[in-house]
Amino acid sequence: MSNQNVTDYKDKLFRVVTFGAALVVLVVIVGIFASLVEQSLPAIRKFGFFRFLTTPTWDPVHEVFGAASSLYGTIVTTVLAMIIAIPVSIGIAIFMTELCPNFLKGAMGTAIELLAAIPSIIYGMWGLFTLAPIMGNTVEPFLQHTIGKVPYLGSLFSGTPLGIDILTASTVLSIMIIPFMASIARDTFTLTPQVLRESAYGIGATRWEVIRNVVLPYSKGGVFGGMVIAMGRALGETMAVAFVLGNKHQIAHSLLDASATITVTLANEFTEADSNMYMASLFYLALILFVMSFLTLAAAKFILKERAKS
């Protein structure tokens, strides 16, 4: 074999090896989907799709399982966390790009990055030992005495404030996703061309008017995509909510009630499932969560890609 052939061979080999490594991602994703479907087959056969999604019962003793209560908890905590996190993170991003003096920018960026690096179990534990008592003793009674008196809206804050509830879980969740959303929003804000800002300043706009009418419209696609990614993450967050949600399978009408999300149900019950149908139903929940977050994240990617094109 000539030298040239050896080199060709080595190059091909390297190409195949790297290709194989890249393929692992695809294989894992297909593998996750296939094995979750396979494991949940007994539950899929017994409970169907729409019936499983709409049944609120979760009764391991009689082996009647439905995803509605967990799904409800997942969606409510995520939506509430987004409602808290979106304004705060956009505020942080505005501060970091438009207001922050230069010497503070680096420190502020590091702080946000550190907040994002703290493991979710630390958030959860801190939520249980520190935030939950504060919520139960101070914040929630206060909310009951103020907003709780308003008709209709008040029923959201009915019940005994214990601190282990949807409101606390959503608060912890929002603290977790704020740094992520803030850094995406900051990155998109900085992409606004300086010329655009300066021309707005040139015709006498105030700082807020520049942000409101130039920066925000220019970066809305990117910010929106970032929010959707954050939502995909919030849907699947486990440890931050596992401590403070109470794992109670019910469709709670008050934000001060305990609840369960898909992730919390899995974390608490997976190792305790004693029957095949129980196990299969838990796998079914995991499958629903996987598909839900995968579609959300794929949608976010699509939004960001479309934006990059235009």
Place this chain on the structure above:
Amino acid sequence: MNILTKRKIRNKVALSLSVFAAVIGLFWLFFILWDVFRHGMSFITMDLFTKDPVPPGFQGGGLRNAFVGQILITLVAMVIGIPFGILGGTFLSEYGRHSRLGRFISTLSDIMVSVPSIVIGTFVYAIMVKPIGHFNGWAGGVALAIIMIPVVIRTTEDMMSLVPWSLREAAFALGAPYYKVITQVVYRGAATGIFTGILLSIARVAGETAPLLFTSFNNSFFTTNLSESTPSLTVTIFQYAMGPYDDWHGMAWAAALVITVAILLVTVAGRLLIKWRYRS
């Protein structure tokens, strides 16, 4: 009130709100860090690192088993995750950069980075725990590796794409085959970036709890045998914090402090490295 003052007031109000938001963000960071430090500090002793847990109700004991278990599981994840991640990233930035499959896998990796880690735990349970019949440390390592691979792939791809194309062309002009160009030119140019990516991915998986719950599970005894259930710091924190004993809570805070400090140090180191390398 004329329109000018109105605009000025609106400006002041909006900007104050954004400063307020920034203060809230920083407030949480310091609140959490300070709380972890305050609670954990008094339980940091030599015993924590050198002794194994004692049954509840007894005094003393430590978390040596969890520290060792955590390190072993993380090592397994690194041994699997780093090579796959670097090689996969190499394909995406070099051979596959213009192919549709390459772009597709790159997008999939981005999605994989944010896929719920607990789902990966259930997946590994189905393929590595159920068939064997009991929890084991290898499964925990594989679960963490699955989380690690897409992170390393994406940073490697990005860092290698930053290496100027003219450098590769210079090497091609000398007659070097592509694999030599990659291993001797591109890897060298991207080394710091790839290393940082690896550091950050380790920080990421070291704090993961959910994927370990159904794979390596937990063990209150010291073990270096990964084919049985293996303790980890994070799962121990979960168990101890949810438990009824004050001793356990103290240990959980101490473990939380150790793991937080370790992860934050690695994160800061990674950030400094990147800053130093890409100063311009």
